[in-house]
Amino acid sequence: MDVKKTIIFNLRWHRRIGLSVFFMVIFLSVTGFVLNHSPGLKLSKVDLSSNWLLSWYGLEQEPAEGFNVDENWVYLAADQQLYFNQNIVAGCSAPLHSVAATEQMILALCSDSIVMLSHSGQLIESFSQLQGLPANIDRVAVDGNNIFLTGSQGTNQFDPDSLNITAIDQVRAESISAQPLPDKRFSEIADTGTASISLETVILDLHSGRFFGNAGVLFVDIIGLLMCILSITGLWAWVNHQRLRKQ
16 A cells, blocks of 8 residues: 555544544533633532432432421421421431320421420420430330320330320320422422432532443543544654645
């Protein structure tokens, strides 16, 4: 093959490879530029929390749930605050195990305390394990105005006036079942502070191909290899062109 045919063959493949990687070269250049200026752009402080993105990263969240008490909602937000509708009423360590209501009050059982509220959402009192609440309690239930706390160590009757705990035999009592929060305002509060992905992480994963798993990484590697071949064919074409001019 003479020099002219070599140049034509080389240029043909140089153009083909160039066209095949054109968009990816632009994309990688732009994302690389953005990542290089990430501190100035503060990309690490931009949090993304859309459901599809969290699901893609394996961080999909369950719908926020709460307890409906006479058309009022009691629920726990991610910042460990207990809410009555849109109002913070008390601190509450996750999880919020159970909620029950008597004629006098609403009782919310948190991980290490039981919070007592009026039916208008006012805090009456909070009774914690440091004050004598038994550990491993995971359900509060009522039978009339009698309050029962049930856990792995059995059932206890709770007197909210004296804060006395009395061990008793198993009883049948009612508690309120958790339901998805129906009001978007409530669910937005409940989701505050939940999992998110920084914009910097997303751009970095797109740039490296990790966003699409192993296949994405392999694809970016192939693009890198083609760019190397593109550089070699470009240099080869230039060298042969110089040789042809001298001839």
